[in-house]
Amino acid sequence: MRFLAGQSIAIRLAVSAVFLSFLILLIAGLILSALYREAAERSFDARLLVYATDLASDLVAPGDPAERALGSLGDPRFDLPLSGWYWQVGQPDARPRDIQASRSLFGAPLPGLLRPDEPWHFGEIRKGYRQGPEDRRLRILERDIDLGEEGRYIVRVAGPADEIEGDIRRFMVAMSVTFALLGLSLGVTTLLQIRFGLNPLVRLRGAVSSIRRGEAERIHGAFPRDIAPLADELNLLLDTNREILERARTQVGNLAHALKTPLSVIVNEVDHVPDDVAAKVREQAAVMRDQVNYHLDRARAAALAGTLGTVTEVEPVVDGLARTFGKIYRDKDLDIGVRIAEAARFRGERQDLEEMIGNLVDNACKWAAGRVAISGEVARDGERARLVLRVEDDGPGLPEEARGTLKRGRRLDESKPGSGLGLSIVSDLAALYRGSLDLSRSPLGGLAAVLDLPGDAA
Numbered sequence: 001m002r003f004l005a006g007q008s009i010a011i012r013l014a015v016s017a018v019f020l021s022f023l024i025l026l027i028a029g030l031i032l033s034a035l036y037r038e039a040a041e042r043s044f045d046a047r048l049l050v051y052a053t054d055l056a057s058d059l060v061a062p063g064d065p066a067e068r069a070l071g072s073l074g075d076p077r078f079d080l081p082l083s084g085w086y087w088q089v090g091q092p093d094a095r096p097r098d099i100q101a102s103r104s105l106f107g108a109p110l111p112g113l114l115r116p117d118e119p120w121h122f123g124e125i126r127k128g129y130r131q132g133p134e135d136r137r138l139r140i141l142e143r144d145i146d147l148g149e150e151g152r153y154i155v156r157v158a159g160p161a162d163e164i165e166g167d168i169r170r171f172m173v174a175m176s177v178t179f180a181l182l183g184l185s186l187g188v189t190t191l192l193q194i195r196f197g198l199n200p201l202v203r204l205r206g207a208v209s210s211i212r213r214g215e216a217e218r219i220h221g222a223f224p225r226d227i228a229p230l231a232d233e234l235n236l237l238l239d240t241n242r243e244i245l246e247r248a249r250t251q252v253g254n255l256a257h258a259l260k261t262p263l264s265v266i267v268n269e270v271d272h273v274p275d276d277v278a279a280k281v282r283e284q285a286a287v288m289r290d291q292v293n294y295h296l297d298r299a300r301a302a303a304l305a306g307t308l309g310t311v312t313e314v315e316p317v318v319d320g321l322a323r324t325f326g327k328i329y330r331d332k333d334l335d336i337g338v339r340i341a342e343a344a345r346f347r348g349e350r351q352d353l354e355e356m357i358g359n360l361v362d363n364a365c366k367w368a369a370g371r372v373a374i375s376g377e378v379a380r381d382g383e384r385a386r387l388v389l390r391v392e393d394d395g396p397g398l399p400e401e402a403r404g405t406l407k408r409g410r411r412l413d414e415s416k417p418g419s420g421l422g423l424s425i426v427s428d429l430a431a432l433y434r435g436s437l438d439l440s441r442s443p444l445g446g447l448a449a450v451l452d453l454p455g456d457a458a
Contacts, residue, residue: 009201010194017190025179036171040164041139045127048141051075051157052125055089056145059153078102082133084160086110091151108133110156113142129161137161200227208234263289311456312353314344314376314387321358322374329365336365340376346387347454348433356429359422360391360449367395371444378455387455392442426451 007015051073077085081104088110090099101110111130125143132138138158145153200223210216218238219231263285322336346353357374364372376389426449427437435453442448 010198013194013198014191017194018187021183021186021190025183029175029179032175033168033172037164037168040167040171041127044139044159044164045141048127048139048157048159049125049143051087052141052143052155055087055155055157056143059089059145059155060147078104080104081106082136084132084136084138084158084162086132086138086156086158088156089153091153105133110140110158112154112156113140130158132158139164200224204231207231211238310347310349312346312348312350314346314353314389315340315342317350317353318357318374318376318389321354321361325358325361325365332365332368333370334365334368334372335370336361336372336374338374340374341378344376344378344387345456347456352429352433353453356426356451356453357389357391359426360389360451363422364391364393364395364447364449367446368393369395369446373442373444385455387451387453389451389453390448391451392444392448393446394442394444395446397441397446398439423449 054073073087075085077083078087079102083104086102086105088099088101088105099109111132113126113128113130123144123146125141127139127141130138130140132140137160139161140156140158142154142156145155147153203221204219204223204227207216207219207221211219218235221231222228223231266281266285318338318340322338326334326336361372361374371394373392374390376387379386379388423437423439430437430451430453433453435451438450438452440448440450
């Protein structure tokens with residue numbers, strides 16, 4: 001069953017249960033039908049044997065066998081022409097006129113079960129199917145009677161085989177209906193068992209999903225003995241992850257304090273040196289501070305990227321940034337439009353999302369002639385949700401050859417002030433979250449920055 005390789009456990013269990021139940025019911029049906037056919041033939045043969053025994057008792061009565069009156073079997077069907085119920089008594093090599101037969105045979109011979117060259121044993125009873133008058137299939141029973149000096153006689157009694165087939169057919173219909181109802185009951189029962197049996201896994205999946213969406217910090221609830229160890233291990237993994245993150249935050253904070261304090265001391269001490277030297281030291285100290293902040297932020301983001309349970313609403317963040325940059329660039333009288341899907345959520349830290357969008361919006365406002373558009377939606381990548389954010393402007397844009405160049409500290413345009421870290425920061429942060437930043441030409445005429453990040457649909 002290779003087609004089930006990628007299916008869920010519930011589907012695999014349901015399909016395998018239905019297949020095996022059908023196979024078992026089919027085998028049981030074949031066995032029961034064979035047993036019932038055997039029982040039906042045995043019952044029919046018993047009736048024929050009663051008639052044959054009655055004819056044999058008349059045959060062995062005192063007197064000449066050829067002159068005895070046979071056939072008073074008490075069944076009127078033996079007197080109805082071609083009724084399907086026949087009897088015949090005669091010696092193996094007797095002429096047709098010396099053979100006694102029921103009126104129902106209407107002068108036609110009743111076929112035997114043995115070929116002339118086949119051996120026979122005295123007293124044996126033979127049963128089988130043959131084609132009789134009007135090409136009708138008959139069930140025939142024949143019995144040998146040895147009368148000593150009077151010779152060997154063969155008693156044959158036949159009945160219509162369609163009575164056996166009709167009885168078997170009625171049984172098959174009743175059995176099929178019964179097995180169909182049984183199969184339906186088994187199917188419904190199996191589905192209920194699967195639903196009941198897999199319910200703890202469904203609850204565990206829901207608990208993990210709640211942690212991923214930031215709605216819970218641990219897996220709560222009682223689970224069966226088979227699944228409880230898995231839930232406990234996941235809780236231990238979450239606790240360990242939080243401890244590692246806390247240590248990372250502490251180390252980053254300690255490093256920031258250890259580096260920023262000497263830089264502040266250096267900047268303060270340059271007041272006592274010549275102006276040209278002081279300016280150079282201040283310039284380099286500012287560069288060092290920017291680089292320290294950059295790498296410390298990247299270290300913090302790398303530690304927090306993809307953390308379970310960290311989810312940020314996108315719309316409030318974008319709205320706040322739009323208002324902030326609207327005030328910063330009020331002299332340009334920019335039209336900053338925001339269109340964010342209500343269900344859009346970012347699986348990551350709010351501070352990182354603010355930094356990424358803030359850099360993109362700042363860049364767009366810096367170059368825009370009068371309009372900036374910010375949009376966001378949630379797309380599906382299989383079972384995963386992706387957050388797609390677009391920041392566009394109506395400025396001059398970027399040449400195509402420059403759009404793929406995002407290096408830290410390298411400015412894509414020298415005509416505007418800045419450290420050159422903005423787009424590089426966004427690209428690096430997006431990569432830490434296994435996302436991407438793509439630059440293209442906007443329908444507004446300027447640059448379109450498309451940010452693809454892990455999302456979560458509310």
